[in-house]
Amino acid sequence: MENNSVIQAHHLKKVYGKQQERKYTALKDVSFSVTTGDFVGVMGASGSGKTTLLNMLATFDRPTAGTVEIAGQDVTQLKGNALADFRAKQMGFIFQDFNLLENLTSAQNIGLPLSLQGKPAKEIDQIVIKIAQALEIENLLSKYPAQLSGGQKQRIACARALVNQPQILFGDEPTGALDSKAARELLGLLQQINQKEKTAILLVTHDAFSASYCRRIIFIKDGEIGHELVRQASQSRPDFYQQILDQLGTFEK
């Protein structure tokens, strides 16, 4: 089923604060969808609610109201092991601070999601090597995270996120801790994965350069979708970058 929607968020609302405490509404009413092979960026200033949105989508937190459907399943209703299994099979994550386990080698880090699913060791080795070849990190497999640079760590994290062939890859400021060269390489890699594997990607970022690699950008302001930009087929990336900057300029006002 081509062009099926991977994520469907309906009227998401999130209110923080317990009963006696002062309430704070992080998300007011957000609805949108992500289709197969989509590459979506979520942008917004600090405190706009973009991280809250990501946490809802990635099942790390539950919305106060509204639903999130991923691959046709309402994840807000999932609990315990079902939720864990769903994460393990359908989603991949890359984080700003890499979140690699520093006591495992790169190969072990990448293979971890497969180990958790109980795949046989031989199969794990094969898959890890295959993905390492694709991301050009074979020579890093036996190293520990402490021996790697930031860009290399993020590639390993990327490989770990993709190893179970997820429906959707979530990135939370994945270039935040990288220098510009490493950031450019990573974004290129994500774009390549998106085009080749048709893996849907959702990036949360406040960096216009990172966002310019996306096909579609959702701007969040004060807990609501403020605007949406779509990159035209004919539009070059630098052009799109400029457009994002312009949009951000008007958006701040």
Place this chain on the structure above:
Amino acid sequence: MLFKLAASSVRHRWKDYLLLFSGLAISSAIFYLFETIAANHHFLMTNGQTVSNLIGYVFGFGAILLGLLTLIYLNYANSFLLSMRQRDYGLFIMLGTRKKRIGRLIWLETMVLGSMATLLGIALGIGLSFGLSSLVINFLGTAATAYHAFWIPAIIWTLVIYLGLFLLAATWNTVVMTKKPVLQLLKANQQSSFHQSKPFILLVELITGVLLLVIGYYVMIKPLVFHQYTIIIAVLTLTFGTYFLFKAVVNTLLQWLERFSFAKRGLNGFTLAQLRFRIADYTKVLTGITMMFAMALGAITVGMGLDKMIDTTSRVSGAYDLSIVDPTSQQQQLIDQLSLQQKKTYTFVRDGKKLVFAANQFKSQPFWQVKIGEKVGRQITDAKLQVIPAQKTDLLASELSNYLGISRQESGQVDQVKVQTDLSQITGSTEKVVFLRTKNIRQSAPILKKLAQLEKQKHPAAMNNPSLWLGDWNSYQQVRVLYSGLEFMAVLLGISFLAMLASCLMFKILSGSFTDIPRYELLRKLGTHESSLRWSIRREIAILFGLPAVLGVVHVLFGLNLFASLLADPYKNLWLPFIIFGLIYLGYYLFLNLIYQKIVLKKVDK
């Protein structure tokens, strides 16, 4: 203002401080408990008349070890304190506080925490000693009366040692903190402890470790080769041997295990990796714990062994528990209640101060003696019951006088016991004497006590001189006092070591928990079942508990050999102390496991 800041940060992290604080308090409480014995010379002396050099042994050993462990423990506590605070200190420096002021703040903080913990520890220690001593006195009777739970010298010693150590720690902290660059302080949490050892070094460490252990075990098997140096050699070789063994073998073993396919199943690989990183970091503490484990288990085993020795040792002084001359009807009633192994009745003629037995009665009713073996240092084990041949009248007479002669001599009634075939020349009253040997002296003790009391009343002049009343019952009473004192000390030592071990292990494992929180958080985000996370933690801690236990048991099995001169068979009935100890250890494991899971798996999705 700075002090206010410091106070607020302490309040903010009160849980961590509570952990640190309670650990320190427990440590000083145990030290106090130990000192109530070590600094109580009166108590030591009442126990020490006969086996004083043995007590010296046990105590020299214990005191050195406890001191060493306290140092290690404080070292860990201190580094925990530092790691907890260094970010804040870095922040203060970044905000422009002078280093001198920071130094003063650090010094004050360490000292306040340390002295408060020490005072609380002493209070706790006094309570603990009261509880323990009343418990033990109940068990052992009068033996532990010289023991005082509230003992001023012990308080002074604990204060001196602990405050001295904290003073050192405070000065050390101040120096370290004010010398470190600000950035390193601020980013302390992000520094990795990653390091890999070269295979060659691992091999050298492995060989050294095994060699040291072999030497240590050898000197304990043959304690007579090095005499008084045995303990020192054993402590040193075993400690360092254990250290190298953990460093090299466990590390290599874990690395080797990671190659197998099972390491890729579920969280196995993660657990192995966690352990490997931990072991490198934990080597010192695991070594200390192994030694403590061995000491605690050894002390408790020896203590329980001593208890069993009371019967055996008291039975060395003669074949019979009591001798009763002309039993009264009241005594006769009591004798009938005893379950007896031997009961011999002889008649003799009292000729002035001479007691004369007819030799022929020893043919029909042989008299027994205890024959002590000739092996040095093993007399107790070699003691055997033997019949005295009736024709050896001299031997019979001297053995009989052990029971009858000397005891009545004091009162001026008897100065000679004779055994002869011809009694025709002897004139005097004929009396009867009954020799009793019970099946189980301990079980018969209440009746024997009444019997002996009645017998003593017949001779008021000799009543209060216990050495005049020979026989196993008499030595049973003396031996019980002596051995139960030793037993009390051994058990108390064992408990002290166990408690010290417990808090040390807890401290080390819990201080690692903070770095584990993000790891488990990530595993959860990757889609790990809650149950597998718990299983992984359980297994990891179990192995950290198990390693010292296994090596500690081996140490104990070899070390018990040292007590062969004191205990007839140190390896007899080992299972009992081992099971008791094992249960305590297991309970402790479960407790720590629970706490760890609470800390590490805090956020649970509902």
